[in-house]
Amino acid sequence: MTKTPQTLTIAGSDSGGGAGIQADLKTFQELGVYGTSVITAVTAQNTTGVAAIYPMSAESVREQLTAIGSDFEISALKTGMLFDPEIIKETAAAIQQFGWNKLVVDPVMIAKGGASLLQQEAVEALKIHLLPLAFLVTPNIPEAQALTGIAITDSASRHLAAQRILSMGAESVVIKGGHGKDPKYAEDYFLHSSGESVLYRSSRIATMQTHGTGCTFAAAVAAQLAKGEELQNAICTAKEFIQAALRVPLNIGSGHGPTNHAAYKADLAVKRGVDSIEVFR
Ligand SMILES: Nc1ncnc2c1ncn2[C@@H]1O[C@H](COP(=O)(O)OP(=O)(O)O)[C@@H](O)[C@H]1O
Numbered sequence: 001m002t003k004t005p006q007t008l009t010i011a012g013s014d015s016g017g018g019a020g021i022q023a024d025l026k027t028f029q030e031l032g033v034y035g036t037s038v039i040t041a042v043t044a045q046n047t048t049g050v051a052a053i054y055p056m057s058a059e060s061v062r063e064q065l066t067a068i069g070s071d072f073e074i075s076a077l078k079t080g081m082l083f084d085p086e087i088i089k090e091t092a093a094a095i096q097q098f099g100w101n102k103l104v105v106d107p108v109m110i111a112k113g114g115a116s117l118l119q120q121e122a123v124e125a126l127k128i129h130l131l132p133l134a135f136l137v138t139p140n141i142p143e144a145q146a147l148t149g150i151a152i153t154d155s156a157s158r159h160l161a162a163q164r165i166l167s168m169g170a171e172s173v174v175i176k177g178g179h180g181k182d183p184k185y186a187e188d189y190f191l192h193s194s195g196e197s198v199l200y201r202s203s204r205i206a207t208m209q210t211h212g213t214g215c216t217f218a219a220a221v222a223a224q225l226a227k228g229e230e231l232q233n234a235i236c237t238a239k240e241f242i243q244a245a246l247r248v249p250l251n252i253g254s255g256h257g258p259t260n261h262a263a264y265k266a267d268l269a270v271k272r273g274v275d276s277i278e279v280f281r
């Protein structure tokens, strides 16, 4: 009997349900994998912003990680909001202790409304302890700039930033383009330590319903990896998933609303050929 692939998200809770643990578990469910979770922080958050952050203690994070590691067979995992250096260290230690592979690190730093989801002193901890364990790192443009100190203004500086992130020990990186300036396209740039690069391009959707795009994208990659999909194809599926989720809005809340996690499976946009992803190798 084939078992459902088991996945893990290590991230913060978003009470509004659009990002964080909630987005990840919805994505896992939609893509047909079993989702487990370790909560690093509880945020009081809705579509208009983050009102408060309550980080979990390092001990409680360790206990959650141990509960998962001692019982589940995790085929792929992702990290999101890790908040402080202690939580990062516990996370890295558990990944090594339990031999978890196929780690997707979403280096979450700042929420759309401007709230800081990672302490300044945790950026170094992320680089030292977590990036060397990553199969894939998925920064958005501001996060890639913060990790590298390189201003991303064009494709050459984007490539340089990607190289710099790989030099921190990650096996591969995709710099997501949601924050890019191109009004026509949203481009995600992938670079592997072998030197292979891929550009994933979709049409840019004009919408306010973008809360949690990064979490959802990384969770979709992890889900596909757990099912055995090859990395570059998993990224393409994740891009299709987010394109569908943005294309068919839910119109929930008065601010940056959540994306529609059910749209991909419901075959509502991309899979009808309405909006396909272009891949440039
Ligand atoms: N308006 C948009 N139209 C199409 N794709 C988008 C849009 N905004 C973000 N994306 C896609 O969503 C994913 C997450 O990107 P991004 O928004 O940069 O991440 P984050 O949420 O971490 O800031 C990427 O695949 C990106 O290309």
Ligand SMILES: Cc1ncc(COP(=O)(O)OP(=O)(O)O)c(N)n1
Binding pocket: 011, 012, 013, 014, 019, 020, 021, 043, 045, 080, 081, 108, 110, 111, 112, 113, 117, 210, 211, 212, 213, 214, 215, 216, 256
């Ligand atoms: C609890 C929590 N985790 C992560 C985020 C940021 O998610 P992201 O996907 O980067 O989406 P936006 O903040 O850009 O909408 C969050 N807000 N809360």
